[in-house]
Amino acid sequence: MKRILDAAIKLSLFALIFSASPLLAQNNKPAKIKAAALQVEMIKSDEIKLPAEFQVALYENLIRQLEKKGFSHVYRDGDHNAASVADLVVLHSTVRGFKAGSERARQVTTVTGATSIMIHCQFTKPDGTSLLEQDVKGKVRFFGGNLKATYDFAKKAARVANENFSTPGHE
Amino acid sequence: MTFRSITVLVGIASLFAGLALPVARGQQAPGPVKVVQLTGLAGVKDNAKGTLSVENGQLHFVRGKASSDVNATSIQDVVTGADSQRAVGGTIGLMSMAAPYGGGRVLSLFRTKTDTLTVFYRDADGGVHGAIFTMAVGTADGIKKQLVAQGAHTTAPADSTPAATSPSKEQKQ
Numbered sequence: 001m002k003r004i005l006d007a008a009i010k011l012s013l014f015a016l017i018f019s020a021s022p023l024l025a026q027n028n029k030p031a032k033i034k035a036a037a038l039q040v041e042m043i044k045s046d047e048i049k050l051p052a053e054f055q056v057a058l059y060e061n062l063i064r065q066l067e068k069k070g071f072s073h074v075y076r077d078g079d080h081n082a083a084s085v086a087d088l089v090v091l092h093s094t095v096r097g098f099k100a101g102s103e104r105a106r107q108v109t110t111v112t113g114a115t116s117i118m119i120h121c122q123f124t125k126p127d128g129t130s131l132l133e134q135d136v137k138g139k140v141r142f143f144g145g146n147l148k149a150t151y152d153f154a155k156k157a158a159r160v161a162n163e164n165f166s167t168p169g170h171e
Numbered sequence: 172m173t174f175r176s177i178t179v180l181v182g183i184a185s186l187f188a189g190l191a192l193p194v195a196r197g198q199q200a201p202g203p204v205k206v207v208q209l210t211g212l213a214g215v216k217d218n219a220k221g222t223l224s225v226e227n228g229q230l231h232f233v234r235g236k237a238s239s240d241v242n243a244t245s246i247q248d249v250v251t252g253a254d255s256q257r258a259v260g261g262t263i264g265l266m267s268m269a270a271p272y273g274g275g276r277v278l279s280l281f282r283t284k285t286d287t288l289t290v291f292y293r294d295a296d297g298g299v300h301g302a303i304f305t306m307a308v309g310t311a312d313g314i315k316k317q318l319v320a321q322g323a324h325t326t327a328p329a330d331s332t333p334a335a336t337s338p339s340k341e342q343k344q
Binding site: 053056076079 | 209210211248250252254282287289291293294296297298299300301302303
């Protein structure tokens with residue numbers, strides 16, 4: 001009888017520990033940084049030559065994906081209205097790697113011709129103080145044109161922003 | 172003798188006409204040009220087909236009854252490039268991938284060349300926008316020249332060929 005009681009106590013202890021661990025993990029997660037609005041700077045590619053259409057597609061897709069993630073105020077590079085916003089976060093994106101790839105090679109061989117772009121994303125305060133830095137990669141391996149890599153990057157970068165920043169009404 | 176000289180004359184005329192034709196094709200596009208707007212124009216869906224023209228200092232995109240204008244003076248940069256797209260695309264192109272014996276892959280080898288026109292412009296608040304268009308070969312440079320003539324800025328030389336501005340000949344959406 002005592003053995004059964006001991007086993008029951010042990011089992012309930014294990015159950016408690018296992019059920020508490022996700023809660024503990026959530027508590028360990030760093031708190032989101034408050035951002036009233038985001039301003040997206042134009043993609044920079046000083047060191048690596050990036051075709052203009054890629055630069056535009058990266059920028060436009062990034063703004064669109066951030067808006068989709070719930071950031072209600074996403075300002076473009078140079079927008080005068082952003083200057084008066086408190087808790088503004090500025091996103092600087094610099095191209096660190098680019099492989100043009102080939103849609104034809106992808107479709108004919110399946111395994112070659114991947115397009116990939118590596119971009120260093122830096123979230124800063126308006127005064128330049130860094131809040132978060134991360135490299136984000138966009139790629140297209142099988143289906144779709146080369147510019148689809150820009151969509152892949154934008155989705156991932158927007159996810160990073162969503163995980164680390166909170167806007168009013170969107171925690 | 173007369174017949175022979177007429178034949179020679181016609182031959183010479185044909186030769187000159189043949190030489191002049193590619194030059195004329197390279198300088199075309201004063202009127203509306205059929206384009207695909209890949210992304211970037213405010214109020215226009217991605218991959219929208221329409222016509223593009225430069226009128227009264229405006230870059231004018233028309234799709235059906237809807238239209239979108241960009242003031243030429245607000246354009247910060249115009250860049251042309253070369254591109255290519257699948258000759259057989261869309262749903263049929265996708266379905267062809269399932270064709271037996273690699274038939275779909277063979278179709279992928281056939282591609283048509285296109286020009287791309289990329290435009291950077293500012294809105295009324297000063298925010299930067301970018302728009303990408305694809306169009307028939309030889310038409311992007313004409314639109315670029317018209318835009319520059321009407322006040323648009325460009326960082327690339329005016330007489331650069333589309334192929335020279337793009338590192339890859341095969342870049343599509």
